Amino acid sequence: MEKDISTEKKIKEAARKVFHEKGYGQARTRDIADEAGINLALLNYYFRSKEKLFDIIMEESLIEIFSIIIDIVNDESTSLDRKIDIVVNGYIDSLLVNPNLPLFVLSEIQANPEKLMKKVGVPKSMILNSYFYKQMQDQLDLKDIKDFTPLHIFINLVSMTVFPIVGKPLLMALHHPMNEDMYMTFMNERRIFVPMWIKGMLKIDE
Amino acid sequence: MEKDISTEKKIKEAARKVFHEKGYGQARTRDIADEAGINLALLNYYFRSKEKLFDIIMEESLIEIFSIIIDIVNDESTSLDRKIDIVVNGYIDSLLVNPNLPLFVLSEIQANPEKLMKKVGVPKSMILNSYFYKQMQDQLDLKDIKDFTPLHIFINLVSMTVFPIVGKPLLMALHHPMNEDMYMTFMNERRIFVPMWIKGMLKIDE
DNA sequence: GTCTATAGACTGATAGAC
DNA sequence: GTCTATCAGTCTATAGAC
Structure with a gap:
């Protein structure tokens, strides 16, 4: 080839x-x-060895999954509103091309937590110290929302975006009839809806 | 013992x-x-053999993960509002005790999709034909929400509830400092917040 | 029913020719 | 650098004693 x-x-x-x-x-x-x-x-x-080859692939996979959002998340010139759109669409774009990536990372981290934790060393407190986190906190303060934290919102965003990709086979089995086209339509609809719901939680545009 | x-x-x-x-x-x-x-x-x-033993465990695990919600989801005497609370808390209760269950099921389904799909045969179109689905559709009609379907909401509910359990190691690595107690507090907070957000999407109590 | 011992197949890794 | 052949270790499964 x-x-x-x-x-x-x-x-x-x-x-x-x-x-x-x-x-x-x-x-x-x-x-x-x-x-x-x-x-x-x-x-x-x-x-x-197999293990050394795996270590290389694993490290690149971790970098891959973080690099999808790390730049945009820390960009200070992008508004919270637009940032939510970009993060959601960035993940959907990337993971529809590499649908096995998230489950691979999650599975291997569970199989070998202590070893793989070290490799996550660089983006440690990547969430808490991000500009994205600060923007969400400012928005929550603005709307006087005191009960939950930006961490909950960030997890919601990632959950609603990544979980339907990880759970694709189960989703397609449970929601009959569903074929590939319907799944793609479903995921493309979420490009609009997930940001809308996240913004609703943050009371953006109200 | x-x-x-x-x-x-x-x-x-x-x-x-x-x-x-x-x-x-x-x-x-x-x-x-x-x-x-x-x-x-x-x-x-x-x-x-190992495989026959595995098949038994896998089948029981699938039943286990569905039985958490299958009864409540089809109960016609429980209101949509209460049902959302019960489904979220049912999953959190069950999965905090068996945190490996969802990743196990997701991983093994991916490893052997065709084989395991058959075992999901029973709850086929479990979502679409459920009373829960109908209640959500009625609520969307009531509030004149036409852009998204109950399926999106159901996926949101499961995503926001299950993903933080599947992604626990990653969450604890990325959000420093976070220990076991903080994680438990975080998950317990979600018992309240996830239903609240889902109800917000459905415009319940407005 | 439960054990020890071992067969038989598979897998990761290497030796050695080219 | 790339191949064939093979070793050594591991794992599932079974034979056979009790």
Whole structure:
């Protein structure tokens, strides 16, 4: 196919796909080698072991999932209103292309919490210290809302956006009849509705 | 410990624990045998194979996760307002006791969608045909809300309730400092807030 | 029913030829 | 760098004693 891509890159792309689909435990190094179109021995030649290859993929996946929002969340020149639209749509855009990413990250963190926590070290207190958090707090103060915190709203935003992607198979099984087109329509509707509901919680535009 | 419990029951309980923690792929039959305090051979004596044991645990887990809401959702004598409170609190109660249950179900469904879809056969169109759905639709009609459907609201309710449990490790890593007590406080706050937000979307009490 | 011992298959990793 | 062949370890499952 792409004969210009280096072998190392081919292996990494194959590993990403297989790990994201099956998780560390169920992924086989032979699967990755086959997917990359190379031999098993070559995988160990480039990356010393399955675990070292996994660590690389996991670190890149964590960066991937945070980088979707980290820039916009800390942008001081974007209004709260627009920021909500951008964060929701950023996640939907990204996760419809990589639907396995969030469940992969959540599963592997649970499988190995202490190890993977360290890698999250950089964006520690990423939520609490973000400009987004401050903007939400200002809005809550403005509307004299004292019962809940910006953390609840942030979790609501991520939950309502990411959960329908993680739970897609269950959703499609439970809500019959639902096909791929209907699911896509459903997710595209949420690009409008989730920001609307979040803004409602914050009493924006009232 | 509990010497009255039959060996079969002990193995099933151990299997449930190990499968929920590690998933099918990473769970070892020896882990289950050790957890049950019996020998590995005995596991295969009672259940023919790891996979057959897993199938039993998986089916019970699916029933478990649906039975939390299936009765209340179809109860025609409970008002929409109260029903929302009960569904949210039912999930929080149940999942704080079994925090691994939802991620286990979501992961294994993704790992083997076609196989597990069949087991969801019973509650097919469980959402669409529920009395809960009808009550939400009536409320949307009453308030002349035409842009979104009850399905969106139902997904919002489940998302905002279940996602913070599935994402607990990530939440605790990102929102520093957060300890167990703070997490429990956070989840208990959501017993009040999630119903409040859902009712806001449906314009109940306005 | 419950155990020990082991077979048999799979998997990650390496040796060695090219 | 890339391959084939194979080793060593792990895991599920079973045979057979009690």
